[in-house]
Amino acid sequence: MTTSTQWQLAQEAAERYQTILTPAILGPFAEALVDFAVLQAGEHVVDVGCGTGAAARYAAQMIGRSGRVMGVDINTSMLAVAQSLPAVHGAPIAWREANITQLPFDDNGVDVVLCAQTLQFLPKKAAGLAEMRRVVKSSGRMAVSLWCAMGESPYFYTLVETIARHIGPETAAGLQSAFALSDTDEIYGLIEAAGFKQIEMTVRRLDLPLPHLTEFIPRHISATPMAAGFNRADEMVQQTIIREVLEQLRQYTMNGYTSIPFKSHFIMARK
Ligand SMILES: C[S@@+](CC[C@H](N)C(=O)[O-])C[C@H]1O[C@@H](n2cnc3c(N)ncnc32)[C@H](O)[C@@H]1O
Known part of the structure; x- marks a missing residue:
């Protein structure tokens, strides 16, 4: 299996995405994006590239029972996990398999339209943005999150750099692709160019309390497209990577508690 740079995860990896990545990193950022969009009761919200649905579920709670949420993703495994999760109190959520460009x-x-950490993976970004604009009401808005440059998030930077050095850039590309659209x-x-107006951009930093890193690092890798390349590597190489990442992130752990800064662009735009 080659490394997927568009986050096309298989079923087990989608489940790991939900149990490992969502609580630790993607979930807090998805919820922060929903807060940034300042949703109103009764609104109709679409979460494109919804993955396992972190933004969709939080949005449903924010807009209440009179609203409507649709989660759209191209990956059936992600949607299957989203569908399997307990219902939230709030708006009904429907899940649809579709390409953002259609x-x-x-x-x-x-x-x-919410788009959390997904636009960077689209080969046709302009077509995706044109579709998001098309479906939004003239009074509507789009809220997008995109990671800042990888060097702004020390956990991601250290992990990608260490894996590239010990295994190779092809495996590291599985995570590095998340930073393909970071330039302001x-x-x-x-x-x-897609025709949006009143474009507001800001950088949001969240200091995230990651679980114990010795266990978290290999679990995190297993939930990313880097998993196949990492699993093929010699066990000594795997241990060296974990040890070096731990050493480089030591400054973020105090009294057994780890808190690491992550930075993302948040963009709001109107039709
Ligand atoms: C890193 S995940 C982000 C998932 C979710 N928004 C979150 O914040 O947890 C990127 C998601 O984009 C989806 N995706 C990638 N290309 C897509 C496309 N062309 N159309 C729809 N979804 C796409 C992937 O299947 C994956 O679920």
Whole structure:
């Protein structure tokens, strides 16, 4: 299996994504993006590239029973996990398998499109943004999150750099691809070219209390497209990677408690 740079995870990896990555990193950022979008009761929200649905579920709670949420993803394994999770108190959520570049919705029907850590993986980013704009009401808005440059998030940087050095850039690309759209001017230009107006960009830093790193690092790798390359590596190499990452992140652990900064762009734009 080659490394997927578009996060096309198989069923077991999608389950690991939900149990390992969502609580530790993606979930807090998905919820922060929903807060940034300032959802109103009763709104119709679409979460594109919903994965296992962290933003969709939190949005459903924010907009209440009079609202509607649709989670859209191209990956059936991610959607299967999203569907298997307990229902939340709030708006009903429907899950749809679709490509962001061909959204199965009418024009001008959605109050808010959320896109959490997904736009960077689209080979056709302009087409994806055009679709998001098409489905949003003229009074509607789009809220997008995209990781800042990898060097701004020391955990990601250290892990990718160490895996690239000991295993190779092809395996590291499985996580590095998440930073393919991090440049402020490039992001702004793409969104403006898609026809969006009133584009606001900000950087959100979250200091996340990661679980004990010795166990978390290999578990995290297993929930990313780096898993296949890491599993093929010699056990000595795997142990060396974990040891070096731990050493380089030592400054973030005090009294047994680890808290590491992660930075993401948050972008709001109107039709
Ligand atoms: C890193 S995950 C983010 C998932 C979720 N938004 C979150 O914050 O946890 C990226 C997601 O984008 C989805 N994806 C990638 N390309 C897509 C496309 N063209 N159309 C729809 N979903 C896509 C992947 O299947 C994956 O679930």
